[in-house]
Amino acid sequence: MSPVVGVIGGGQLARMMVPAAIALGIEIRVLAEQEGMSAAIAATAVGDYRDLDTVLAFARDVDVITFDHEHVPQKVLKGLVKAGVEVRPGPGALAVAQDKVLMREKLTSLGLPVPAWGTVSRKKELRAFLGDHGGRAVVKTPRGGYDGKGVKVVDDAGDVREWFTALDEDANGGVLLVEELVDFRRELAQLVARRPSGEIAVWPLVETVQEGGVCSEVIAPAPGNVASAQAEAIARAVAEGLGVTGVLAVELFETQQGELLVNELAMRPHNSGHWTIDGAVTSQFEQHLRAVLDLPLGDTDPLRDWTVMANVLGGPESGWMTDRYADVLGTDGGVKVHAYGKPSRPGRKVGHVNAVGDDLDDVLERARAMRDLFR
Amino acid sequence: MSPVVGVIGGGQLARMMVPAAIALGIEIRVLAEQEGMSAAIAATAVGDYRDLDTVLAFARDVDVITFDHEHVPQKVLKGLVKAGVEVRPGPGALAVAQDKVLMREKLTSLGLPVPAWGTVSRKKELRAFLGDHGGRAVVKTPRGGYDGKGVKVVDDAGDVREWFTALDEDANGGVLLVEELVDFRRELAQLVARRPSGEIAVWPLVETVQEGGVCSEVIAPAPGNVASAQAEAIARAVAEGLGVTGVLAVELFETQQGELLVNELAMRPHNSGHWTIDGAVTSQFEQHLRAVLDLPLGDTDPLRDWTVMANVLGGPESGWMTDRYADVLGTDGGVKVHAYGKPSRPGRKVGHVNAVGDDLDDVLERARAMRDLFR
Numbered sequence: 001m002s003p004v005v006g007v008i009g010g011g012q013l014a015r016m017m018v019p020a021a022i023a024l025g026i027e028i029r030v031l032a033e034q035e036g037m038s039a040a041i042a043a044t045a046v047g048d049y050r051d052l053d054t055v056l057a058f059a060r061d062v063d064v065i066t067f068d069h070e071h072v073p074q075k076v077l078k079g080l081v082k083a084g085v086e087v088r089p090g091p092g093a094l095a096v097a098q099d100k101v102l103m104r105e106k107l108t109s110l111g112l113p114v115p116a117w118g119t120v121s122r123k124k125e126l127r128a129f130l131g132d133h134g135g136r137a138v139v140k141t142p143r144g145g146y147d148g149k150g151v152k153v154v155d156d157a158g159d160v161r162e163w164f165t166a167l168d169e170d171a172n173g174g175v176l177l178v179e180e181l182v183d184f185r186r187e188l189a190q191l192v193a194r195r196p197s198g199e200i201a202v203w204p205l206v207e208t209v210q211e212g213g214v215c216s217e218v219i220a221p222a223p224g225n226v227a228s229a230q231a232e233a234i235a236r237a238v239a240e241g242l243g244v245t246g247v248l249a250v251e252l253f254e255t256q257q258g259e260l261l262v263n264e265l266a267m268r269p270h271n272s273g274h275w276t277i278d279g280a281v282t283s284q285f286e287q288h289l290r291a292v293l294d295l296p297l298g299d300t301d302p303l304r305d306w307t308v309m310a311n312v313l314g315g316p317e318s319g320w321m322t323d324r325y326a327d328v329l330g331t332d333g334g335v336k337v338h339a340y341g342k343p344s345r346p347g348r349k350v351g352h353v354n355a356v357g358d359d360l361d362d363v364l365e366r367a368r369a370m371r372d373l374f375r
Numbered sequence: 376m377s378p379v380v381g382v383i384g385g386g387q388l389a390r391m392m393v394p395a396a397i398a399l400g401i402e403i404r405v406l407a408e409q410e411g412m413s414a415a416i417a418a419t420a421v422g423d424y425r426d427l428d429t430v431l432a433f434a435r436d437v438d439v440i441t442f443d444h445e446h447v448p449q450k451v452l453k454g455l456v457k458a459g460v461e462v463r464p465g466p467g468a469l470a471v472a473q474d475k476v477l478m479r480e481k482l483t484s485l486g487l488p489v490p491a492w493g494t495v496s497r498k499k500e501l502r503a504f505l506g507d508h509g510g511r512a513v514v515k516t517p518r519g520g521y522d523g524k525g526v527k528v529v530d531d532a533g534d535v536r537e538w539f540t541a542l543d544e545d546a547n548g549g550v551l552l553v554e555e556l557v558d559f560r561r562e563l564a565q566l567v568a569r570r571p572s573g574e575i576a577v578w579p580l581v582e583t584v585q586e587g588g589v590c591s592e593v594i595a596p597a598p599g600n601v602a603s604a605q606a607e608a609i610a611r612a613v614a615e616g617l618g619v620t621g622v623l624a625v626e627l628f629e630t631q632q633g634e635l636l637v638n639e640l641a642m643r644p645h646n647s648g649h650w651t652i653d654g655a656v657t658s659q660f661e662q663h664l665r666a667v668l669d670l671p672l673g674d675t676d677p678l679r680d681w682t683v684m685a686n687v688l689g690g691p692e693s694g695w696m697t698d699r700y701a702d703v704l705g706t707d708g709g710v711k712v713h714a715y716g717k718p719s720r721p722g723r724k725v726g727h728v729n730a731v732g733d734d735l736d737d738v739l740e741r742a743r744a745m746r747d748l749f750r
Contacts, residue, residue: 002697002716019394022416023652025697025714025726041397041416201708277398281709296705303678303731322377322400330671333576334656339400341377351400356678 002027003293006059008049009068010037012340012349013269013285016277018042020286026293030068031058038340039068052079059085066246066292067268070097088196088245088292089267096242097267100177101142110241112234113261115182115253119175121167123157126178130155133180139163140177151213153181182261184253188222189272190235193247193287193297200239201287201297203280205231208251208272214347217367218309220275220302223360230260238265247288249273271311271349276300278336278354279307305358310371312351314344321351321374328373335370377402378668381434383424384443385412387715387724388644388660391652393417395661401668405443406433413715414443427454434460441621441667442643445472463571463620463667464642471617472642475552476517485616487609488636490557490628494550496542498532501553505530508555514538515552526588528556557636559628563597564647565610568622568662568672575614576662576672578655580606583626583647589722592742593684595650595677598735605635613640622663624648646686646724651675653711653729654682680733685746687726689719696726696749703748710745 002025007014010032018041021028031054032043047054049072056079059065064086077091089097096103104117116133120126130137139160141150152160160176167174187210191203204221205228222228235250249270251263273284282290282298290297312321321339329337332355339351351374355367377400382389385407393416396403406429407418422429424447431454434440439461452466464472471478479492491508495501505512514535516525527535535551542549562585566578579596580603597603610625624645626638648659657665657673665672687696696714704712707730714726726749730742 002695002714015397018416019397022390022394022716023711023713024700025695025716027716028416041393041403281711290704293700295700297708298704299709301709320377320400325399325668325670329665329673333672334674334676336398336656338398339377341397341400341402 003064004029004062005289005292006031006062006065007039007042007068008055008058008065008072009033010039010043010046011068012038012342014039014042014068015340016269016274016338017285017289020283020289024286024289026289028289029058029062031055038342040341050076052076055080056083056085059083064088064292066288067094070094070267074098090243090245093242093244093267097265099142100140100264101175103265104177104179106242107238107262110237112237113259115261115263116180118178120178121164121173121175123164126154126157126160126176129178130157136181138179138181140179142175142177149213182253182263183256184261185256185258186222186254187263188226188231188252188254188260189218189270190231190250190252191247191270191273191276191284192232192235192239192250193284193291194239194244195291195297196245196294198240199297200236201282201300202232202235203273203276203284203300204228204302206272206275212347214311214313214349215271216311216313218272218275219360219364220279220307220309225258226254227258227260234260234262238262246291247273247284271352274338274352275307275309275354277338279303279309279356304356306360306363307354307356308360308363308367309352309354310367311349312339312353312371312374314346314348314350315375316346317344319344324374328370331373332366332370335366337370378439379404379437380664380667381406381437381440382414382417382443383430383433383440383447384408385414385418385421386443387413387717389414389417389443390715391644391649391713392660392664395658395664399661399664401664403664404433404437406430413717415716425451427451430455431458431460434458439463439667441663442469445469445642449473465618465620468617468619468642472640474517475515475639476550478640479552479554481617482613482637485612487612488634490636490638491555493553495553496539496548496550498539501529501532501535501551504553505532511556513554513556515554517550517552524588557628557638558631559636560631560633561597561629562638563601563606563627563629563635564593564645565606565625565627566622566645566648566651566659567607567610567614567625568659568666569614569619570666570672571620571669574672575611576657576675577607577610578648578651578659578675579603579677581647581650587722589686589688589724590646591686591688593647593650594735594739595654595682595684600633601629602633602635609635609637613637621666622648622659646727649713649727650682650684650729652713654678654684654731679731681735681738682729682731683735683738683742684727684729685742686724687714687728687746687749689721689723689725690750691721692719694719699749703745706748707741707745710741712745 207222209217390413582597
């Protein structure tokens with residue numbers, strides 16, 4: 001019989017694993033949070049991923065459990081492992097993705113370059129950090145942040161008053177993460193995949209462009225001179241050092257001096273890797289399935305010189321990307337359109353487009369033009 | 376809401392439409408003949424496509440009905456149209472694909488080049504045709520043949536005695552199609568797509584290699600000097616002349632003199648177009664969905680100079696392609712593997728592989744090597 005992969009979470013990352021599973025003849029089952037989600041076509045169960053019994057029932061008869069997101073609680077992850085379920089990435093690796101303080105500790109102990117950081121639980125500690133780092137810093141809640149949420153640039157401890165209040169009210173105590181505000185030239189991302197038996201595959205280093213804390217464009221490979229060997233070494237060290245299985249995205253700052261510093265980690269297919277669907281021999285979604293099933297990994301070479309991915313974010317009008325197809329698709333039949341099967345809301349990622357070619361300016365222009373038509 | 380495409384038939388062609396539908400954010404529903412078929416992931420109904428009520432129930436709330444195969448009876452097709460369902464391709468076009476005599480009549484009336492042909496209902500008529508065409512001919516049953524079934528090369532009218540007996544026993548009468556045995560240099564296939572509003576998209580002409588009446592390899596584009604402009608003109612004339620919507624494959628003979636003659640037509644995605652999944656900007660499956668929804672068609676350019684598709688046929692041992700992945704995938708991480716989610720039986724098409732690159736010998740060798748590992 002075909003191997004069976006169970007995916008916890010029904011969002012667009014789970015959705016985009018489905019075509020790869022169909023091509024490879026792998027059965028894919030999704031535990032979705034609710035009906036009608038992005039990955040509904042593969043949803044064999046709907047339920048709460050925070051409930052161990054729900055997840056154990058879903059995991060029965062699958063060969064491996066993997067994830068659409070990193071929010072599954074440790075007690076559920078450990079319960080799965082205890083029940084003999086293969087969980088990839090495992091609880092230990094995911095713990096590092098779930099807690100930004102633990103992430104900074106682990107990266108520091110692996111000797112990897114990170115921004116100056118500390119933990120603060122009181123305003124005066126934050127004031128001291130600000131004093132030591134030029135008067136500005138980034139404060140992050142250790143858990144639950146994504147796409148710019150739970151992240152704030154501050155120049156005064158009062159800027160995150162509510163977060164301190166929340167800490168005071170939390171019986172478990174807790175801390176905030178504070179980091180130096182890195183004066184970066186641009187942001188980069190290094191995508192890799194690692195299978196349990198140790199094989200690692202590395203895609204080209206890419207440039208990511210953020211708007212308002214949300215990824216807007218990815219250029220693959222990152223143009224110009226770039227420390228790609230160092231980026232690869234960092235990503236390999238993270239994957240091996242934390243025992244990550246599946247796809248890992250390492251988000252990096254490139255400083256004005258050309259140094260690389262690790263910003264964030266994602267232990268799953270990642271927005272910075274959506275270009276691989278149309279631009280690389282093996283997409284991150286196919287590779288993730290291969291990796292979590294401990295199968296040999298595929299080639300990561302780009303198909304053409306350049307690929308540009310542009311996210312389609314929901315605008316003020318509601319509707320679906322597909323509503324625009326009759327008007328939009330004819331403007332450029334070569335740009336690949338990906339819609340996530342969800343209605344538009346302002347700022348919501350509802351899809352992306354990929355343009356592939358050998359002239360960067362042309363590819364950039366085509367991706368942006370198509371993206372703009374969907375806005 | 377997203378548009379909804381209903382596909383009649385749960386085989387691998389329906390299966391391969393699913394990734395394209397997921398990427399475009401189009402909802403796809405399949406009426407499968409039974410549980411557990413290739414397209415099971417999208418099967419929202421299981422039933423008999425020869426039963427109008429079953430098909431009408433399935434077609435409720437879909438925007439368009441299309442097909443995994445050409446076997447849906449005319450009375451069902453016409454019943455759908457009468458009920459107001461969009462059926463693409465429509466009954467008139469499909470009738471031509473369903474009856475090889477009608478196909479020869481239509482192609483002849485369109486002035487397109489075909490082998491010399493006739494109809495015979497008695498042995499002496501076949502003898503006369505053999506006498507006029509060098510003593511050998513191809514006899515075909517007008518209906519139900521595929522992959523070499525219902526096709527026989529004869530040099531004596533007794534070679535198809537059973538078919539004549541069946542005609543005699545058929546109260547509706549009927550005829551056999553007889554065609555000259557074309558002395559061809561090679562076989563080619565021209566894939567096109569046409570949408571109801573008239574737009575046509577044309578992929579490069581390809582060479583197809585058959586073994587025992589079954590497609591074994593496809594080389595895209597067809598190497599060497601080839602009458603590609605004529606092939607395109609033929610395919611456009613067929614698509615327009617018969618009012619085909621969706622993907623159309625025109626199988627062609629290239630004679631020793633370099634002439635093209637139309638062999639067969641397929642009004643759906645076709646084995647000769649599987650190379651487009653990894654080798655062209657727009658795959659035949661995405662294009663078919665665009666076409667039947669009357670959306671603008673995508674570019675058909677190849678991604679690299681050459682793509683070779685090789686079919687994986689079941690060998691003497693039972694099992695699944697996926698059983699071999701741990702051993703096979705590591706041998707060439709650049710060849711794309713497609714498995715149809717069905718167990719192996721001798722001679723059964725269970726999947727295919729695509730190799731893409733700029734050196735034909737290398738691409739051919741890699742596709743064949745991977746295919747052989749799965750045999």
